[in-house]
Amino acid sequence: MDKKLIMILEKMQKNEITEYFVYKKLSEWERDERNKKIFLEIAEDELKHFNQLKDYTKKDLKPDKIKIFLTLFLTKILGFTFTTKLMERGEDRAIEGYSDLLSSLPNINKIIEEEKTHEQKLLEILDEERLHYVGSIVLGLSDALVELTGTLAGLTFAFQNNKLISLSGLVTGISAALSMAGSEYLSTKAESSERNPLKAAIITGITYIITVIILIFPYLLTPNYALSLVLALVSSILLVLIFNYYISVAKDLDFKKRFVEMSIIIFSVSFISFAIGLIIKRVLGINLD
The missing domain is CATH 1.20.1260 (Ferritin)
Structure with a gap:
């Protein structure tokens, strides 16, 4: 042979x-x-x-x-x-x-x-039980990525001060995580599914808070607010990449389509929030330097 x-x-x-x-x-x-x-x-x-x-x-x-x-x-x-x-x-x-x-x-x-x-x-x-709660993870991750990257972009160019940005982002993120967890609990309880409402809520909340910490970390790492925003956006894309790859393999879904779609949403929301933050700063004449 x-x-x-x-x-x-x-x-x-x-x-x-x-x-x-x-x-x-x-x-x-x-x-x-x-x-x-x-x-x-x-x-x-x-x-x-x-x-x-x-x-x-x-x-x-x-x-x-x-x-x-x-x-x-x-x-x-x-x-x-x-x-x-x-x-x-x-x-x-x-x-x-x-x-x-x-x-x-x-x-x-x-x-x-x-x-x-x-x-x-x-x-x-x-x-596998954990796949029953993928929806809760998706909810926590996607909402945190879209909402917080937009919030951080707006705060970055409104405040231009990393301490204020990280503090505001953390308060906003934790409040949103608790709100999202509560919504997931009520939503899951109303469903006739195998998922435990409390477990679904906890998973959503924890996923949201972990995402918040990852996105805010660059603002604690460097005093340069512009660099911090870039690092936060890079972190968000890496999270989208890793999570969508996991989902595409575990649930046989189209990785490229989901990754591109979510990335476009994140950058679009961030750009709009950046523009709003810049406009508000100039119109109101706020200067926190």
Whole structure:
């Protein structure tokens, strides 16, 4: 068999045994019996494919321990839905790149197709509690980003004083967070959903406050108000980037569309608020220097 083809098969085999240990560990961690069973089924599939590939490579390859550790670490932070879907995306891209070479091995193609269809079905029915509260996180994050970046832009050119800007922004942000949490509690309570109203409210409020702290931090870091605003805007775009990537993977949504849409809204609101702040400062003749 061609040396390059053997190398590809070995890489696939190593990936299968690595994912076997990942899914096996996830099944041990999982308390929900339904999800536990799904993880065990995926793990068994991975082990079966590993053994089928071993017939070609004639090697008993060891798993990638670093990948196992990083994947499980990410799972603890971001949840199993995100990490399992991210793993599947990576594997699908690799398979696409090898498709021409693998076409000469019908049995391998059968393994690939079986794995893609079976695992996708299993991943679609995985149920993770934290994803039920994504709406609460979206509400807290998006509202804080749009509202506070606009507020900070307006305050920046109205006050031109970082102490006043950070103090005003913090008071405004905390008040808005409490208001948003209360609204989310009432809204969730009125819904007929699986979400706990109190938990949804707490998640929304905490997300809002964390976002507020991140956006105000540049004003505490440097005395230059213009630089602080730029850093706050960069921070907001990074938050949009990270969160939308997470959502796009976990819920199979269009990342680019959501990222561009939210970025345009943030910059538009910030620009309008900046203009309003500048106009009010000049019209009222306020000077706080």
